[in-house]
Amino acid sequence: MLRQLEGSAAVAETVALCRPEVVCAYPISPQTHIVEGLADLVAEGRLQPCEYMMVESEFAAMSVCIGASAAGARAYTATASQGLLYMTEALYNASGLGLPIVMTVANRAIGAPINIWNDHSDAMSQRDSGWIQLYAETNQEAVDLHAQAFKIAERLSLPVMVCMDGFVLTHAYERIDLPSAAAVDAFLPPFEPRQVLDPADPMTIGAMVGPEAFAEVRYLAHAKQMQALDVIPEVAGEFERAFGRPSGGLVRGYRLDDAETVVVALGSVLGTIEDAIDAMREEGVRIGALAIKSFRPFPLEEVRGALAGARRVVVLEKAMAVGIGGIVSTDIRMALSGRQVNGYTVIAGLGGRPITGASLRRLFAEAVEDRLEPLSFLDMDWDRVRAELARMAEGGRSGPHAENILREVGVVAGRSH
Amino acid sequence: MAALEPGAAGPEQRIRFYQVGSHVVGNRLLHPEQRTVQARMDRSNTLTCGHRACRGCGEALGARYVLDAAMRAAEGKVIAANATGCLEVFSTPFPESSWQLPWIHSLFANAPAVASGVAAALRAKGREDVRVVGQGGDGGTVDIGFGCLSGMFERNDDVLFVCYDNEAYMNTGVQRSGATPPAARTANTKPVGASSGNPFGQGKDMPRIAMAHRIPYVATATIADPHDLERKVEAAMAMRGARYLHVFVTCPLGWGSEPRDTIKVARLAKETGLFPVFEAVDGEVVGVSRIRRRTPVEDYLRIQRRFAHLFGDPPRTDLIERIQQIADRNIAEFALLDGEGEPW
Amino acid sequence: MEARVAAPSLAVMDGARKRFEVRVHGRGGQGVVTAAELLSVAAFDEGHHAQAFPSFGSERMGAPVVAFCRFSEWPIRTREPVAEPDALIVQDPTLLHQVDLFGGLDRDGYVLLNSSRDIEELGLAEFAAGFRAERWLTVPAGEIARRHLGKPLPNAALLGGFAALSGQLKLESVLAAIGERFHGAAGEGNATAARECFQLVARQMLRSVSRA
Numbered sequence: 003m004l005r006q007l008e009g010s011a012a013v014a015e016t017v018a019l020c021r022p023e024v025v026c027a028y029p030i031s032p033q034t035h036i037v038e039g040l041a042d043l044v045a046e047g048r049l050q051p052c053e054y055m056m057v058e059s060e061f062a063a064m065s066v067c068i069g070a071s072a073a074g075a076r077a078y079t080a081t082a083s084q085g086l087l088y089m090t091e092a093l094y095n096a097s098g099l100g101l102p103i104v105m106t107v108a109n110r111a112i113g114a115p116i117n118i119w120n121d122h123s124d125a126m127s128q129r130d131s132g133w134i135q136l137y138a139e140t141n142q143e144a145v146d147l148h149a150q151a152f153k154i155a156e157r158l159s160l161p162v163m164v165c166m167d168g169f170v171l172t173h174a175y176e177r178i179d180l181p182s183a184a185a186v187d188a189f190l191p192p193f194e195p196r197q198v199l200d201p202a203d204p205m206t207i208g209a210m211v212g213p214e215a216f217a218e219v220r221y222l223a224h225a226k227q228m229q230a231l232d233v234i235p236e237v238a239g240e241f242e243r244a245f246g247r248p249s250g251g252l253v254r255g256y257r258l259d260d261a262e263t264v265v266v267a268l269g270s271v272l273g274t275i276e277d278a279i280d281a282m283r284e285e286g287v288r289i290g291a292l293a294i295k296s297f298r299p300f301p302l303e304e305v306r307g308a309l310a311g312a313r314r315v316v317v318l319e320k321a322m323a324v325g326i327g328g329i330v331s332t333d334i335r336m337a338l339s340g341r342q343v344n345g346y347t348v349i350a351g352l353g354g355r356p357i358t359g360a361s362l363r364r365l366f367a368e369a370v371e372d373r374l375e376p377l378s379f380l381d382m383d384w385d386r387v388r389a390e391l392a393r394m395a396e397g398g399r400s401g402p403h404a405e406n407i408l409r410e411v412g413v414v415a416g417r418s419h
Numbered sequence: 420m421a422a423l424e425p426g427a428a429g430p431e432q433r434i435r436f437y438q439v440g441s442h443v444v445g446n447r448l449l450h451p452e453q454r455t456v457q458a459r460m461d462r463s464n465t466l467t468c469g470h471r472a473c474r475g476c477g478e479a480l481g482a483r484y485v486l487d488a489a490m491r492a493a494e495g496k497v498i499a500a501n502a503t504g505c506l507e508v509f510s511t512p513f514p515e516s517s518w519q520l521p522w523i524h525s526l527f528a529n530a531p532a533v534a535s536g537v538a539a540a541l542r543a544k545g546r547e548d549v550r551v552v553g554q555g556g557d558g559g560t561v562d563i564g565f566g567c568l569s570g571m572f573e574r575n576d577d578v579l580f581v582c583y584d585n586e587a588y589m590n591t592g593v594q595r596s597g598a599t600p601p602a603a604r605t606a607n608t609k610p611v612g613a614s615s616g617n618p619f620g621q622g623k624d625m626p627r628i629a630m631a632h633r634i635p636y637v638a639t640a641t642i643a644d645p646h647d648l649e650r651k652v653e654a655a656m657a658m659r660g661a662r663y664l665h666v667f668v669t670c671p672l673g674w675g676s677e678p679r680d681t682i683k684v685a686r687l688a689k690e691t692g693l694f695p696v697f698e699a700v701d702g703e704v705v706g707v708s709r710i711r712r713r714t715p716v717e718d719y720l721r722i723q724r725r726f727a728h729l730f731g732d733p734p735r736t737d738l739i740e741r742i743q744q745i746a747d748r749n750i751a752e753f754a755l756l757d758g759e760g761e762p763w
Numbered sequence: 764m765e766a767r768v769a770a771p772s773l774a775v776m777d778g779a780r781k782r783f784e785v786r787v788h789g790r791g792g793q794g795v796v797t798a799a800e801l802l803s804v805a806a807f808d809e810g811h812h813a814q815a816f817p818s819f820g821s822e823r824m825g826a827p828v829v830a831f832c833r834f835s836e837w838p839i840r841t842r843e844p845v846a847e848p849d850a851l852i853v854q855d856p857t858l859l860h861q862v863d864l865f866g867g868l869d870r871d872g873y874v875l876l877n878s879s880r881d882i883e884e885l886g887l888a889e890f891a892a893g894f895r896a897e898r899w900l901t902v903p904a905g906e907i908a909r910r911h912l913g914k915p916l917p918n919a920a921l922l923g924g925f926a927a928l929s930g931q932l933k934l935e936s937v938l939a940a941i942g943e944r945f946h947g948a949a950g951e952g953n954a955t956a957a958r959e960c961f962q963l964v965a966r967q968m969l970r971s972v973s974r975a
Contacts, residue, residue: 006807008800023543024536053539057532058570065529065567069500069536072523075543077536095525170842173796174816175803199521199537201496201549206516208501208524210508273840358843 004179009141009171012178013106014039016145017078018049019186020104020152023193024070026055026063026079031118032168033080033108060085064092064103071101072207074198076152078103082168083110086124090131093161097132097223099207100196102155104148105133108168109269109320111353115404119354120168122268122320125297126329132223134162134230135298136250137268141171142178146249149181150237152190157233159196160226165297167270169354181245189244227299234296252301254293255308257283261290263370264312266305266334268294271318271350271357278362287370294330305337314344316369318380320351327377344372350380357381386410425636425654425698425705455645456487463490463519465497470517471509475678477668477685478506478556478583481642485581485666486552488649490520492656493550498537499523502530502555502564505590505670506583530555532567535576542577550656553580557598558588561625572632572661579655579662582625585670593673597623600693601745602738603725605673610728615738626665626699633702634661640696641667643686647708651698667694675724687719692746695753710755716743782835783931784845787918788864789854792824794918797944798852799830801922804940805932806834814839827862834931848872850929854904854917856885871895873929875964877917879903897971900928900964907959912952919945923957927964934961 005012014036017025025044027037043049053070057063060081067077081089086107096103107125111117125135136151138144144166151162166172181189197207211219231252238250256276258264265275272293282289292308294301309315315338317331328347335345346369351357361381368374386407393400400406434448447454456462465486472479489497498521501507507524510517525533534553541549553571555564560582571578587605588594595605601619604610608617629637635658640648648666655662667688669681676684688694689708693716696708717739720726729735750756785802789795796817803815813834831845846866850873853864868874872894878901882888891899902924904917911920922937934957941953 006804006813024539026536051543051545053543055535055539055574057535058566058573061529062532062535062567062570065525065532066536066539068525068529069523069533069538070540070543071536072533073498073537073540075540077540091526092529099525167842170816174814174842175800176814176839177807177812199498199523201498201521204519204521206511206518206522208507208522209511209513209516211513215513270842274843277841356844358846359841360846 003182004177006175006177008035009144009166009174009176009178010035010108011039012141012145012180013148013166013172014043015180016148016186017104017106018043019181019183020078020149020190021076021187021192022049022052022078022104023075024053024055024067024077025049026057026066026077028057028060028063028079028081028085030060030082030085032110032120032172033082033085033106035172036080036106036108060089061092064089064096064105067103067105068092068096068099068101071096071103071195072099072197072199074193074195074200076156076193077101078105080106080108082108083112083118083124086128087112090128093128093131093133096161098220100159100223100226101161102152102159102193102195103161104151104155105161105163106148107163107165108172109165110168117353118168120170120320121352121354122165123322123352125163125165126321128163129298129329132160132227133298134158134160134227134234134296136162136164136234136296137294138164138166138171139270139272139293141166141174141176142247143249144171145178145180146241146245146247149186149190150241150250152193153237153240154230154233156193157237158226158230160223160230165269170270179247185244189241230296230299231301234299250295252296253304253308254295255290256293257290258292258308258311259290260288261311262288262313263290263316263366264309264314265289265291265316265318265366265369266294266330267291267318268297268330269320271320274357274359275318275362278359278366281359281363282366287366289366289370297330300333300337302333302337305334306341309334309338309341309343312343314346314369314372316346316348316366316374318348318350318357322349322352345376346374347377348374348380349378355381425638425651425700455484455649456491457484457645457649462487463495465490465518465520466510467517467519469515471512472505473670473672473678475669475671475681476505476509477642477670477681478585479509480681481583481648481666481668482506482554484642484645484648485554485652485664486520488652489550489552489579489656492653493548496549498541498549498551500525500530500534500537500551500553502553502559503527503590504556504559505585506554506556508590527559528563529567530559530564531571531578531580534578534580535571535574538577547577551578553578555582556589557582557584557586558596560584561597561623569632572629572634572663575634575660577659577661579652579664581664581666583666583668584625585668585673587670587673589670589673598625600742602729602735602742604675604728605725615735616725616728619741626663626697629663629665630699630702630704632661634663635659636662636698636700637665637702638663638698639665639667639694641685641689641694642669643682643689644696644708647696654698673725675727676722680722684719684722687714687722690714691716691719692750692755693719693742695749695755697753704753707753707755709757710750713750713756716746782833782837782839783849783929784847785832785850785852785925786845786848787830787832787852787854788858788862789828789918790824790858791826791828793828793854794916795828795854796830798854798918798922799832801919801937801940801944802832802925802932803834804943805922805926805936806832808936808939809932811835812838818844827858850925850931851875852921852925853877854921856880859885859887865890868894872898873925874899875921875924875928876901877904877921879906897968898928900924900967902960902963902967904956904960907963908953908956911955911959912949919953920956920960923959923961924964927961927968934958937961
């Protein structure tokens with residue numbers, strides 16, 4: 003049914019329709035509306051049977067999910083940023099144990115400095131945790147991906163995180179077609195665990211594994227993610243047949259057919275990118291975009307195929323590998339190994355800095371003329387950076403970076419952005 | 420025999436026996452219904468043989484008693500969540516496992532939370548006939564697991580959490596934990612230079628912290644009194660909600676005691692007053708296990724090499740006296756001597 | 764409320780994808796975000812694609828807050844803040860000299876300010892002359908809200924004024940959106956306030972037309 007509502011609310015309703023039996027809630031901006039929505043649904047009796055656990059930390063949230071999932075219950079939680087980091091140990095544990103937990107990550111920057119706004123640092127920091135990572139471009143897709151996520155997770159016995167841009171998607175009101183309970187039930191069968199803690203058939207889960215067997219056990223995690231490269235499109239196809247609209251999958255191309263320049267990105271920024279691409283196409287520029295939907299597993303073949311005709315690739319990233327540059331770029335480069343392509347990494351939108359259509363059009367104009375550095379930062383205030391570096395170079399007690407720069411920015415937000 | 424109300428005395432039974440060198444009344448002299456679960460042929464052997472625990476390991480003994488009693492109380496339907504530590508490591512050397520119940524090991528710090536998750540799943544599935552036990556050592560309970568444990572208590576999740584307290588991080592090589600007693604030698608509190616072992620702090624009274632959460636049941640026990648230990652497990656299993664059992668378990672390797680002295684050391688911990696044995700319901704003490712023959716702490720300290728530096732030349736009588744004061748304070752606070760105990 | 768499904772042609776070029784973009788300014792606690800959301804719901808009820816989102820994050824009473832709403836016949840893909848608004852709604856006139864309220868405003872843009880003073884009294888006449896001054900209006904939405912709602916929360920009331928001023932949305936749609944969000948006395952109070960603002964603005968516009 004078509005409704006105009008907040009992304010978080012839509013996700014909460016859809017997750018509820020997926021019939022989780024245990025939901026763990028620990029609040030962190032900007033995921034709060036999701037867990038609050040689920041609390042209401044449980045309290046109103048619209049989501050049952052479901053145990054809604056208000057835990058004392060994100061580490062506890064993931065741990066409770068681990069116990070619940072191991073006992074055969076469909077388990078769900080949501081977090082962002084610092085919370086995702088706090089549960090890092092448990093993330094690796096969940097994927098290592100092969101538990102099909104689903105989690106929403108409302109993508110947010112990681113401190114220090116503390117910042118509650120959107121970028122991809124959080125999920126990117128956990129790209130090796132063994133979790134499948136799916137990125138939603140719109141709130142419609144966020145809704146759709148949650149239903150798909152449970153199915154993918156349970157088919158593979160691997161946990162899945164659905165990434166949606168914090169505030170940009172979670173707090174945006176837009177038109178969403180919410181699936182019906184019957185449709186979700188038809189799409190998503192009850193959870194049948196591969197392993198379960200059951201007194202009728204006792205088993206030991208979580209044994210210590212030494213050098214003689216660890217490599218093989220660990221490889222299985224990789225093997226399952228390789229299987230996911232097939233399962234993800236399979237489930238996306240099942241979803242499209244059931245609900246009549248495409249969503250999810252591994253990658254999505256936009257105006258790629260004769261594109262000489264391709265912009266690669268993840269998440270909601272693709273909407274703004276597509277508007278900019280359309281504007282440039284009107285001026286005759288052969289430019290297109292590639293959306294990465296599944297970041298883990300990384301679809302090397304699909305990316306290579308999609309970028310087959312490109313002469314230059316601009317990877318726009320909302321996170322940064324400090325000390326080297328891009329994160330997604332590295333994976334893209336691997337997909338293109340052996341190919342002669344001009345590659346550009348652009349770090350943009352860190353800490354919620356808006357990515358504007360105007361900035362993108364300027365950026366793309368430079369890109370198509372190969373006037374970009376291999377690594378560049380969109381809309382960076384280089385004067386402030388230089389000033390702070392100069393302060394540091396003076397030696398002595400130059401003070402904390404964040405406070406120094408904020409002083410230059412001004413305490414009150416003097417501009418509407 | 421119905422589970423005793425916490426704090427209640429059992430039925431009286433007169434027994435004639437002739438035995439020397441021990442205070443223990445053998446099981447065969449008791450009415451069958453009063454014998455321990457361990458004495459029964461149909462015990463679950465939940466932690467069965469073949470595990471890799473050290474000679475004389477108090478934790479293996481404690482876990483065996485606790486889980487078999489829990490399984491009996493729950494008609495064999497128990498799921499266990501175990502923290503990282505000695506118990507987890509010696510019981511599951513891949514590809515073997517000593518556990519004969521559904522058992523999960525997740526991380527060091529999250530056994531209480533994992534147990535809460537299992538309990539939540541069972542509740543969602545309408546399977547509350549299946550009971551949940553969480554367990555870990557002192558490190559995983561009192562230190563790194565503290566946050567999750569407190570959260571479990573606060574929510575009153577239906578879990579019995581058992582801490583096997585051997586007073587240090589044994590699995591990693593005997594490092595000091597929040598439960599390590601004053602003056603004890605550990606790998607990072609060696610009595611060298613000006614140090615006399617673990618500093619005299621205020622301790623971390625986990626049982627009383629548990630009581631402060633006002634959970635339905637808190638009890639302490641030792642492996643020296645298996646009847647008492649089992650009875651407390653039964654009492655806990657007869658209740659719902661968050662329950663906590665703190666079991667004193669000797670570690671011969673870490674403490675430098677003889678494996679044959681494992682039970683004796685645990686008994687002395689109680690008889691000196693250093694380890695008060697009691698139970699509490701809803702945050703209030705309802706019963707204590709009184710000291711039968713009051714013993715000076717020196718008798719306890721002497722047989723453990725982790726306290727050997729107190730008996731050097733010259734002996735640290737000042738520190739021994741401070742430890743004695745800790746025991747005296749416990750005796751006073753818990754009334755461990757009132758009534759039957761003999762003065763010394 | 765069900766809305767009819769729009770089925771845009773995918774071949775439509777960017778220039779034809781007309782959008783109406785609104786920026787709402789106010790302070791934390793005045794329901795700025797709610798205003799943008801209600802606008803989007805009203806637009807949705809009329810069959811448009813609509814998007815509303817805030818520019819701030821953490822909750823803090825009294826701090827300047829901005830929210831955005833876009834609506835269009837066509838699906839909206841962009842996620843950037845509204846840099847070139849077609850309309851401004853200013854819930855708190857004390858922001859006038861503290862925040863750059865008018866940045867990017869279209870020359871033909873609409874401005875609706877919550878104030879009992881008129882544009883000239885607010886000292887904006889000269890500035891407004893650089894735009895279409897007849898599209899710059901004030902309305903005492905806070906006072907109207909206080910009368911009908913008991914609290915000077917001007918957000919819903921201003922939406923009624925916006926409907927009249929811009930003609931982009933029907934008053935009925937605004938009232939339906941208000942009714943979905945607010946129930947009981949709050950719903951009635953907000954609806955009445957919105958209606959009154961609508962009429963006030965409509966009257967002002969008639970007068971300015973007759974003066975022209």
